[in-house]
Amino acid sequence: MTYALFLGCKIPYRLPAYEASTRAVLGHLGVTLVDLAFNCCGYPARNVSRDAFVVAAARNLALAERAGLDLLTPCACCFGTLRHAIRFLGEDAELRAHVTRTLAAEGLVWSEKIEVEHLLAVLARKVGIDTVATAVRAPRAGLRVAAQYGCHALRPSDVTGMDNPMTPTLFETLIRATGATPVDWPRRLDCCGDPLHEANTGLSERMTRAKIADAVESGAEVLCTACPHCHLRFDAAQTGGRDPAIHTLLYTQLLGLALGLPEKTLGL
Amino acid sequence: MSPALFQTLLHASLALCVLGLLWRASAWFRLRIGPDARAATPWRRVLAVCHGVGAALFSRRVLRLPGALVLDVLLLRRLFASGKLRWLGHLLILAGFTLLLMMHALAPLVSARLFPGYQPTLVPYLFLRNLFGVMVLVGVALLLFGRWRAGLPSRPMGAVFVALLGLVLVSGFLLEAHKIASPRAFYRMAQQFVGAAGSAELKPLRAFWASEFGVAFNDLKGAIAPDLLARGRKLHGDACAACHTQPAAAFVSYPVARMLAPATGFLDAGGADTWLLYLHLCACFLGLASLPFTRLFHAVAAPISVLIDAAGPSSAMSAAGRASRRALALDACVRCGICDLDCSVAPLARYLGNPGLLPSYKLMSTGALAGGHQQRSGRKRDGLGGEALRAAEGAFLCTDCGRCTDRCPVALDLEDLWAAGRGDLAAAGLPAPAQWIKARPAFAWAEYLEASPGAHTSSEPGGAYALLSADSRLFSRCVQCQTCTNVCPVVAHSMGSAHGIDLTPQKVMNLLRLGLRDLTLGSRMVWDCATCYQCQENCPEGLRVADIMLELRALAVQRLGTVRGLKEPS
Numbered sequence: 001m002t003y004a005l006f007l008g009c010k011i012p013y014r015l016p017a018y019e020a021s022t023r024a025v026l027g028h029l030g031v032t033l034v035d036l037a038f039n040c041c042g043y044p045a046r047n048v049s050r051d052a053f054v055v056a057a058a059r060n061l062a063l064a065e066r067a068g069l070d071l072l073t074p075c076a077c078c079f080g081t082l083r084h085a086i087r088f089l090g091e092d093a094e095l096r097a098h099v100t101r102t103l104a105a106e107g108l109v110w111s112e113k114i115e116v117e118h119l120l121a122v123l124a125r126k127v128g129i130d131t132v133a134t135a136v137r138a139p140r141a142g143l144r145v146a147a148q149y150g151c152h153a154l155r156p157s158d159v160t161g162m163d164n165p166m167t168p169t170l171f172e173t174l175i176r177a178t179g180a181t182p183v184d185w186p187r188r189l190d191c192c193g194d195p196l197h198e199a200n201t202g203l204s205e206r207m208t209r210a211k212i213a214d215a216v217e218s219g220a221e222v223l224c225t226a227c228p229h230c231h232l233r234f235d236a237a238q239t240g241g242r243d244p245a246i247h248t249l250l251y252t253q254l255l256g257l258a259l260g261l262p263e264k265t266l267g268l
Numbered sequence: 269m270s271p272a273l274f275q276t277l278l279h280a281s282l283a284l285c286v287l288g289l290l291w292r293a294s295a296w297f298r299l300r301i302g303p304d305a306r307a308a309t310p311w312r313r314v315l316a317v318c319h320g321v322g323a324a325l326f327s328r329r330v331l332r333l334p335g336a337l338v339l340d341v342l343l344l345r346r347l348f349a350s351g352k353l354r355w356l357g358h359l360l361i362l363a364g365f366t367l368l369l370m371m372h373a374l375a376p377l378v379s380a381r382l383f384p385g386y387q388p389t390l391v392p393y394l395f396l397r398n399l400f401g402v403m404v405l406v407g408v409a410l411l412l413f414g415r416w417r418a419g420l421p422s423r424p425m426g427a428v429f430v431a432l433l434g435l436v437l438v439s440g441f442l443l444e445a446h447k448i449a450s451p452r453a454f455y456r457m458a459q460q461f462v463g464a465a466g467s468a469e470l471k472p473l474r475a476f477w478a479s480e481f482g483v484a485f486n487d488l489k490g491a492i493a494p495d496l497l498a499r500g501r502k503l504h505g506d507a508c509a510a511c512h513t514q515p516a517a518a519f520v521s522y523p524v525a526r527m528l529a530p531a532t533g534f535l536d537a538g539g540a541d542t543w544l545l546y547l548h549l550c551a552c553f554l555g556l557a558s559l560p561f562t563r564l565f566h567a568v569a570a571p572i573s574v575l576i577d578a579a580g581p582s583s584a585m586s587a588a589g590r591a592s593r594r595a596l597a598l599d600a601c602v603r604c605g606i607c608d609l610d611c612s613v614a615p616l617a618r619y620l621g622n623p624g625l626l627p628s629y630k631l632m633s634t635g636a637l638a639g640g641h642q643q644r645s646g647r648k649r650d651g652l653g654g655e656a657l658r659a660a661e662g663a664f665l666c667t668d669c670g671r672c673t674d675r676c677p678v679a680l681d682l683e684d685l686w687a688a689g690r691g692d693l694a695a696a697g698l699p700a701p702a703q704w705i706k707a708r709p710a711f712a713w714a715e716y717l718e719a720s721p722g723a724h725t726s727s728e729p730g731g732a733y734a735l736l737s738a739d740s741r742l743f744s745r746c747v748q749c750q751t752c753t754n755v756c757p758v759v760a761h762s763m764g765s766a767h768g769i770d771l772t773p774q775k776v777m778n779l780l781r782l783g784l785r786d787l788t789l790g791s792r793m794v795w796d797c798a799t800c801y802q803c804q805e806n807c808p809e810g811l812r813v814a815d816i817m818l819e820l821r822a823l824a825v826q827r828l829g830t831v832r833g834l835k836e837p838s
Binding site for chain 2: 008009010012013014038039040042043044045046047048049050051052055056059084102151152154155156157165166189190191193195196198199200203204206207210
């Protein structure tokens with residue numbers, strides 16, 4: 001099983017532990033990752049120009065297609081953005097023609113041949129929950145974990161195809177596979193607050209704090225993430241000298257620990 | 269050139285160089301980049317830098333410096349990582365130029381002291397001088413080739429530097445070649461060292477130098493008699509050999525001398541040895557005097573930047589120290605463009621036609637804004653335009669992916685510089701779109717649009733596909749059930765807040781249904797939307813509410829951008 005690894009802009013510089021643990025876990029489970037010279041997924045450009053965002057996203061899709069590989073991303077926002085671009089390209093022939101011309105200037109082609117997958121979906125459906133569970137050597141028994149899905153991985157479900165948007169179970173199933181206990185928490189499908197941190201810092205921080213408080217109240221010991229935006233936002237909200245209200249852990253780190261991989265390879 | 273003139277020019281250019289260096293270096297303490305740099309006076313920054321240097325020298329971090337000096341400064345390790353050809357080119361220039369400077373330009377201070385019997389006309393110095401010169405020329409050629417192949421634009425200051433360097437080297441080679449071939453130089457030296465005035469006595473030496481040293485006597489025709497040559501060899505051995513070995517070792521200048529041979533008489537008559545010397549020396553002096561003001565200044569600033577980086581991250585520095593590091597970055601940057609090649613928003617820069625997104629341009633615009641060289645607000649007569657706006661668009665589309673910082677061969681902390689630059693742009697009235705748009709209420713923006721000249725044109729702003737928000741009939745399905753508003757976390761978390769939202773999502777949809785889109789563009793709801801897609805997922809009528817919010821933002825940036833600089837409508 002081979003994928004082109006799309007790390008996006010946040011992970012390599014801001015959250016290298018996510019890259020390290022993704023490579024370690026997927027490598028351990030027999031998934032081969034190929035690095036391509038990807039650019040920004042287009043997410044920030046969506047605020048400024050619809051066409052520019054689709055062009056940037058389509059260029060990445062075309063790069064993966066040239067390599068003949070499906071694309072795997074550990075970032076929920078990159079995932080959502082790339083899937084959105086596919087939707088826009090599919091529903092508007094004029095846009096499609098425009099993007100095709102733009103890509104052709106670089107000798108690139110996108111012809112819908114490749115899939116865009118989020119890391120969690122690959123683990124749950126392509127690698128398979130059973131394979132993941134069987135590979136666990138050091139189950140995290142008794143650890144109470146709150147799953148943070150990440151809005152852009154989940155919604156809109158007709159674009160992401162990730163899971164049932166109202167009652168998703170994919171992340172919890174993956175947490176259970178590590179031996180840990182998923183916690184039901186009322187705000188689990190809420191936004192982490194990150195996308196509007198620049199536009200409205202106060203509002204963003206209220207949203208982040210509400211989520212953290214809810215996870216703690218629900219008895220979670222660990223807030224488990226699968227998106228660098230959510231993860232960094234929770235971490236940023238908890239710095240300031242005090243002990244964190246709740247520990248954040250990337251799903252790849254949780255799984256890596258359960259697989260018995262050395263902490264160092266997981267960026268811990 | 270007379271010694272007095274030489275000394276005068278040397279000291280004048282040296283003085284200009286030193287003064288220029290001081291002036292340029294003082295900018296590292298004067299230039300204020302970033303809001304946190306404004307508080308620190310230049311004097312406080314000098315103290316902060318002294319303190320930082322002292323702290324680094326008396327800590328364990330000092331152990332990292334020798335390695336950085338050898339690997340990063342001398343062997344250009346960071347450049348090696350980004351391209352072998354470029355690294356080789358740069359290393360050839362650095363090594364060739366330094367060695368030429370030491371062995372040739374500073375010969376009285378270096379070569380003559382280290383190597384007794386040093387003469388520029390002896391092997392191996394003849395050979396080495398040519399070798400070093402060729403190293404520099406090949407290095408320059410490799411760098412230019414690399415730039416051309418990567419499609420990087422040439423930059424004026426870089427071109428001045430390359431032209432001066434080329435002039436120094438080419439005039440040096442021509443001067444040496446001409447002196448090899450020149451009968452006039454031969455006679456001058458012969459008069460000084462053989463003392464023979466009559467050409468009869470010099471005849472054997474002439475024959476020998478013509479056959480062995482490549483002097484191009486135009487009155488020497490036909491074969492040379494062996495005994496004449498033998499006598500010449502003896503005379504040469506007595507008078508010349510101490511300082512002269514065969515110039516064929518000058519593997520560039522000698523072939524050039526052979527090529528120039530037919531024209532040597534003409535060049536001699538024109539006093540070529542004098543003006544070539546003037547050209548060579550003046551080019552050197554010009555290079556020296558202009559060093560602080562051409563790209564060559566990076567030779568001073570870049571090693572400092574690399575050593576600062578080796579000593580520790582910017583985040584560990586004081587604000588005053590960071591401010592100085594930012595100002596230094598403007599000088600250490602060589603405009604190599606490696607950052608641009610890897611920039612994660614480079615395709616966006618190409619598509620939007622705005623190079624202001626690219627790191628090398630951002631560095632220049634950040635410096636220009638801080639230095640007051642850019643019109644601060646970018647206001648033009650009819651709305652906003654110009655460089656400042658493009659710079660702002662570039663600054664706020666940057667994804668902070670860190671690739672430029674990671675790849676920078678001179679170890680600039682560009683992440684820190686971009687954050688500081690965004691702060692400066694915001695302070696100059698050019699913040700992120702969410703900020704400048706939210707600075708006015710939605711209805712005020714609608715009034716601006718109403719009053720603007722193009723208000724009632726029906727055409728949509730340039731875009732390749734149909735707008736979701738364009739057709740008000742699309743919204744006839746909206747039954748105003750308020751589900752979108754009820755599931756919106758922004759609405760929920762704004763309750764009781766002083767700066768709450770103005771329109772709920774359902775009201776935005778209603779305005780679109782009524783065809784009043786302009787009233788929504790500046791809405792806080794649109795700009796505070798978390799894009800969590802709860803509204804869209806939950807809409808019973810399948811309206812793409814969040815997609816529409818994002819579309820309205822892009823429309824607002826375009827439409828409101830045209831009326832941004834206008835005075836308030838009366």
